[in-house]
Amino acid sequence: MAETFEPKIVAFVCNWCTYAGADLAGTSRTKYATNVRIIRFPCTGRIDFMLLIKAFQNGADGIIVSGCHPNDCHYTSGNFHARRRWMVFKSLLDFMGFPTDRITFSWVSAAEGKKWADLVNETTESVRALGPFTDYKNLDFTQFNQIDHEGIAEQSR
């Protein structure tokens, strides 16, 4: 039978809660899927969601964004700003037909090593079920550089 598809998951996490939680998963030797790659931010409030698009553009199949639980933010309110901006950004993506079900938003505290492991495993499975993210690969970016003179002529008539 065909070998199972191994999705590429990129995790955008905050330094104080989820990164530390992942450290804890390590020190307590909790095993989880190898598919995830972690990028460390000082705070989820720092995360520029355009980076998510960049990640997809460069071959990610799924993305995890995770920080401190509400009210536990090391910077008191960064995670709230992240959540608020995510709401807006998500509705935009949905509007554009971008598959937001490939993006998992979660809270993992420094004490939740197990929860981190579960989060990675669950996300890996759900994204594996969704299959590879090909939409971007299918785009032919070269076209953007060619100007459609006929089209413009059409319009102007």
Place this chain on the structure above:
Amino acid sequence: MRIGYYPGCSLQGSGREYSESLFAVAEKCGIELEEITDWNCCGASAAHSLNHDLSVALPARTLALAEKQGLEQILVPCAACFGRLATAQQELVSSEPMRSKISNYLEMPVQGSARILTVFEFLQEHIFPVADQFIVNKLNHKTACYYGCLLSRPKDLTRLERPEDPMEMDAVMEKAGATPIDWAFKTECCGAGLSVSRTDIVAKLSAKIVEDAVSRGAESIVVACPMCQMNLDLRRKEINKQMDQGSDIPVLFVTQALGLSMGISAEKLGLNRHFVSTGKVVSCVGRKEV
């Protein structure tokens, strides 16, 4: 503004002077009460003791009929009935499954949207604004306002400001020119539903209430619940056996007291229906000092 009216069974029987006096007062103040057509018994403590669904379904039927009748507020003077209707309403409103289940039983839709008024809310909102022009006598005496359980608890249903020491009835009695006393058994239980099956208990509990009221110089006990009234009045023989020396302190409905101050006749207010003579209170109408 139409005001629906749910008498409940007691107000047609043992507690009929309650509705008689209520109507007398309402009539005096030119306020109409619209009885809910074909209402049924609320199920009282029997229903919720034996069958939860029934304890919701019975009041629900009445509520459904009220909705059909287009009544937005319903006055339920009987404390027990009020408790049952309000509780049922709470369940209907808070649980969709329950709502559909019940309307299924009833074979008619029920929302539980109508506002259910306690007798105090009715008096405050509808009688108080006009009362003063009709009050002709000072009901000059010391009185103990007895609220009992079901008009004080649970506080989210009864909406009393001070559930452990309510003042709503005291306010009515002050309007009637009486002097409400501060006493300790305002919201204690009289034995209610055990009136028939465990009269001994009712006697004990009611005795404590009568005793405290009397010991603090009250000349009357005023109630707003037919069960409290029956226990304190009809059971007085048994009660007196429980006390060192018995008492003949009359037990009036708050509406009867208010009626007296409005110069409504004792007969019209059903004051002759009591077992313990109400003469004492009638006699202190217009009395000079307390």
Place this chain on the structure above:
Amino acid sequence: MENKHTQNQELSLKQQVKKTVGVDVQTCYQCGKCTAGCPLNEEMDLMPNQILRMLQAEYPGYENEILTSTSIWLCLACDTCYSRCPQEVKLPQIMDFLRQESIRRNLVNPKSKNILRFHRAFLAEVERNGKLNELGLTIDYKLHSLNLFQDLQNAPSMLFKGKLGLIPHRVQNPSEIKKLFKKING
């Protein structure tokens, strides 16, 4: 009850209370305030807080002891306990459930039979007419409880004072109510 081990056997009384009444008795920390304020504490064989403790403990035999107690029938649902409970345990609702369970398991204490009889007579009367007629109720109850002479001294004067109507009140269509009862009692 998601737990595999208990899946097949019947729920414990504690679990039933949680499931049907929606009250978690574990929240009770046994301060006893319910018992202290209960108007019937002198009459009860099991104190309110003891019933809660027994539900918590689940020692063998406790379920029967609770369901055969007279306390569950004495409870007047006056709500004093709940209104003062620091942990907001809805004890009156639990008592309602325990009564119904006690009937279901046929464990009603003989001493409490009269209270049950009264409740039954009451509902029978409501089932007949949709409204309660105290005369009918009293007669019905006395026939069942067989203490025919209690209240005899009162009845005539009640009639005299027009407090006991001889003509029973009815809803327009009593069969409607009978049907409702049938449906609910299944």
Place this chain on the structure above:
Amino acid sequence: MARIGVFICHCGENISATVDVEKVARLASKLSGVAFSVDYKYMCSDPGQTLIVDAIRKHKLTGIVVGACSPRMHEGTFRKAAEKAGINPYFCEMANIREHCSWVHPKSDETTQKALDIVRTMVEKVKNDTALFPIKVPVTKTALVIGGGIAGIQAALDIANAGHQVILVEKTPSIGGHMSQLSETFPTLDCSQCILTPRMVEVAQHPNITLHTFAEVENVTGFIGNFDVNIRLKAKSVDFSKCTGCGSCWQKCPSKKIPDEFNAGMSFRTAIYTPFPQAVPNKPVIDRANCTWFTKDGKCGVCAKICPMGAIDYTIQDEIINVKVGAIVTATGFDIKHSDFFPEYGYGKHPDIIDGLQFERLASASGPTGGEIRRPSDGKVPETVVFLACAGSRDKAKGIEYCSKICCMYTAKHAMLYKHKNHHGKAYVFYMDIRSAGKSYDEFVRRAIEEDDVNYIRGRVSKIYEKNGKLMVVGVDTLLNAKPVTIEADLVVLATAVVANEDAESVAQKLHISYDKHKFFAEAHPKLKPVETNTAGITLAGACQSAKDIPETVAQASAAAAKTIILFSGSELTREPVVATVNRSAAPVYTTCTGCFLCQEVCPYQAIEREEIRDRAGNLLMNAARVNAGLCQGCGTCVAMCRNKSIDLQGFSNQQMLSEVMGLLNEPFE
């Protein structure tokens, strides 16, 4: 051209057991910009660090990536090594291939591949690193202590004795706080005022302490080491420079019926008053709300006539003074619920149902009864006293789930004091649990029970009502098969819940510190930072943080003082350079910031300032954001918010984060 060095650590077996470290090192050397790559058993060991230092020097490396443990573990270690080798320490990045890789995955090619990916990512990041330099912030070596209770007194004295200036601000006319109201203290029963008043005097006389009583903090700006504080000095109506504290004014004051706060409302004071005889400062103020001169304009004026020094001045107005401080100790204390909070106990309508503080005053030699325990209603000596523990505490229904912690002890003390003064009296205590953890605390409670014969009843009280001059206390004894018990008492003492001050919330907002849902101030970490707040430079002391007894309060106050003294130990403090910066460039551009100040809105630290950019002639060209490096904590929320990327975060710059993402994916995973 970047010359990156990659150092892969085996961590003994910890990494090499599941990751093929040699392979990672080998493949890493092929990455663009990598000039040197090696693996070693223990990178953090001395030989390991020497290896790195030598490699940097030998291969002229511009930056290094250490593939080892979490940066939270050894980043500091390796940055020092890099610095030692002569490159900027911020050109060192950690690739976490232990916690995030070798420990959580089995030995496999995927695991090795993941390790390589992580290394590659950090290589990409380090290429975009920039030289950063720790930020130096000057420190004003003056501390502000808010609150003059025992917590504030202790903190102020400790800091002052370390040789630093202290400004102590107290809301009421005297320092001393609740402790000055207490009679005797558990578990030693020594007189509270006897141990407190010397400290109060010491504060007043200390050369390093400036005391402002009858004053409140108006607002606080600035940041650690450099706070700028406005203090409102409420109008005392008495010129303290003239006043000798002789007291003839308050002896003659005609308005004598004002409930006395110090005696918990059980006696009266005058309109011009000193709160209590041992007050510090021992000079009166006029309570203008109750003084007829102010309420009935110009009536009376007796105190002014009587004062031999002419110190009374009705014209004095509130004054706002501005002070610069380097650190702030918050010691604003607590309050308690009063008997009117309890419906089932009569809404406070029975004068003989009192709270703990009122009992302290009754038992205190300086109290309204001169230390004789007499009930407020008729002054009779009570024959039966009932004490209720957990009055309001541990009561979800009343919105107070927590344990007030001090009640078990002071209730035992109260019962004891009563018994000592009335040997034939009866004392009952209704309790749920006895929480007497503390040095010789439980022994103390046992003494109350065993030696002083206090009757402890386990159960809560459902109702209290008055009958024939007695208070009927309706309770239960849960240790006797839940036996209902009603005790006829002459006096009932409620050990009411400890709660936050009603102005706690506004204080917290002035200081920009956080608080819990009960309005107690929040410590930075429940275990490891129990006195710090999450605003650098502001510490907590005493019951404003949570219910505490005196020993705990004093300990925490000294801890807060220690933190402050550490802060003052150098002339300036060093902070990590992970802060935001707004780009600047030469005229005519100046900056790409358009001055929308979205960053300012989202900044939790008020670190974004408004800068006016002017030309040489001084004409305003534009408004732009500027980051106050002292205030910025480096969360980067502003960066994500900025519409045109004019603001960036050092150490986590847009370029760095982007390169990480790219580095992660531009080559195949598997």
